[in-house]
Amino acid sequence: MDILKIDGLNKRYGEQAALTDVDLVVPKGGVFGLLGPNGAGKTTLIRIINQIIDGDSGSVFLKGEPLSPKHIKNIGYLPEERGLYKRMKVGDQLIYFARLKGLNGHDARTKVAGWLKKLDIQAWSEKKIEDLSKGMAQKVQFIATVIHDPEILILDEPFSGFDPVNAEVIKNEMLELKEKGTTVMLSTHRMESVDLLCDHIAMINKSRKVLDGPLAQIKDQSRSNIYKVKLQGTDIALPAKCHHPKEEYGVTSFEVTLENGTPNDLLREVMGLGEVVSFEERIPTIEEIFIQKVKEHAQ
Numbered sequence: 001m002d003i004l005k006i007d008g009l010n011k012r013y014g015e016q017a018a019l020t021d022v023d024l025v026v027p028k029g030g031v032f033g034l035l036g037p038n039g040a041g042k043t044t045l046i047r048i049i050n051q052i053i054d055g056d057s058g059s060v061f062l063k064g065e066p067l068s069p070k071h072i073k074n075i076g077y078l079p080e081e082r083g084l085y086k087r088m089k090v091g092d093q094l095i096y097f098a099r100l101k102g103l104n105g106h107d108a109r110t111k112v113a114g115w116l117k118k119l120d121i122q123a124w125s126e127k128k129i130e131d132l133s134k135g136m137a138q139k140v141q142f143i144a145t146v147i148h149d150p151e152i153l154i155l156d157e158p159f160s161g162f163d164p165v166n167a168e169v170i171k172n173e174m175l176e177l178k179e180k181g182t183t184v185m186l187s188t189h190r191m192e193s194v195d196l197l198c199d200h201i202a203m204i205n206k207s208r209k210v211l212d213g214p215l216a217q218i219k220d221q222s223r224s225n226i227y228k229v230k231l232q233g234t235d236i237a238l239p240a241k242c243h244h245p246k247e248e249y250g251v252t253s254f255e256v257t258l259e260n261g262t263p264n265d266l267l268r269e270v271m272g273l274g275e276v277v278s279f280e281e282r283i284p285t286i287e288e289i290f291i292q293k294v295k296e297h298a299q
């Protein structure tokens with residue numbers, strides 16, 4: 001089932017289009033990447049889903065129902081601009097947010113204690129936010145976002161501001177929630193950071209969706225049929241169809257396009273040139289696919 005469906009959404013800020021005729025379907029479960037460069041319209045879309053702002057026209061449905069204030073409790077939202085009360089203690093603040101999302105006092109305290117323990121930050125409970133580093137405060141904000149077990153978790157640039165170790169911690173928590181059935185929607189302009197994380201993606205450029213679908217399918221459709229080959233030894237006579245040859249540390253590497261036949265045929269051909277060290281298809285990155293799509297749209 002689809003957890004979120006967006007039909008013909010438009011939003012302008014004066015002359016500036018932020019969203020133009022955007023249709024989107026977010027399937028239940030999995031990680032959905034909302035990708036696009038700065039200013040593409042991602043935050044605008046997320047703010048509309050969170051009912052912080054309204055679209056000019058178009059519709060948003062959550063679990064088949066037109067989006068309404070009652071759906072706020074179904075959503076956990078980690079905004080790019082983090083919003084915590086600087087003077088309040090971590091523990092009190094998390095309990096406050098949990099109560100706001102409808103948990104009773106007992107459940108709120110139990111949940112907060114559980115998350116502080118899980119992320120190994122019980123010692124921060126009595127600290128004020130203003131005494132935490134940016135990364136520490138972001139961990140607290142992450143807990144505030146997931147404390148009410150939302151069905152859909154929306155994360156805007158979730159890894160910015162974290163060091164690599166803490167980014168990994170948040171990533172693993174996110175994947176654990178996904179395993180439990182939470183739908184995760186994450187927005188980023190750093191496409192390389194989510195290449196291996198997303199099950200579905202939508203790419204937005206200059207307010208318009210340029211591509212969406214299951215990532216595996218998109219990658220499959222974008223296959224280049226170019227293979228990267230490494231052969232043991234140097235001074236190997238390569239046929240003209242081998243591109244970008246390079247010799248390094250006694251190994252010759254090059255790229256070759258599969259024009260007809262199968263990868264097996266190509267491998268056999270390459271084996272005739274020398275001792276094969278490696279042979280792999282050059283899979284385009286999300287960023288390369290995005291650039292390709294933007295070019296196609298421009299034409």
Ligand SMILES: Nc1ncnc2c1ncn2[C@@H]1O[C@H](COP(=O)(O)OP(=O)(O)OP(=O)(O)O)[C@@H](O)[C@H]1O
Nearest residue numbers: 013016017018037038039040041042043044045189
């Ligand atoms: N409050 C606002 N007033 C005027 N223009 C706005 C406002 N918010 C966004 N915009 C414009 O709308 C467009 C989309 O902005 P949006 O913040 O949604 O992009 P984004 O994809 O989230 O970018 P980023 O990756 O930089 O966060 C941009 O051209 C932006 O300048």
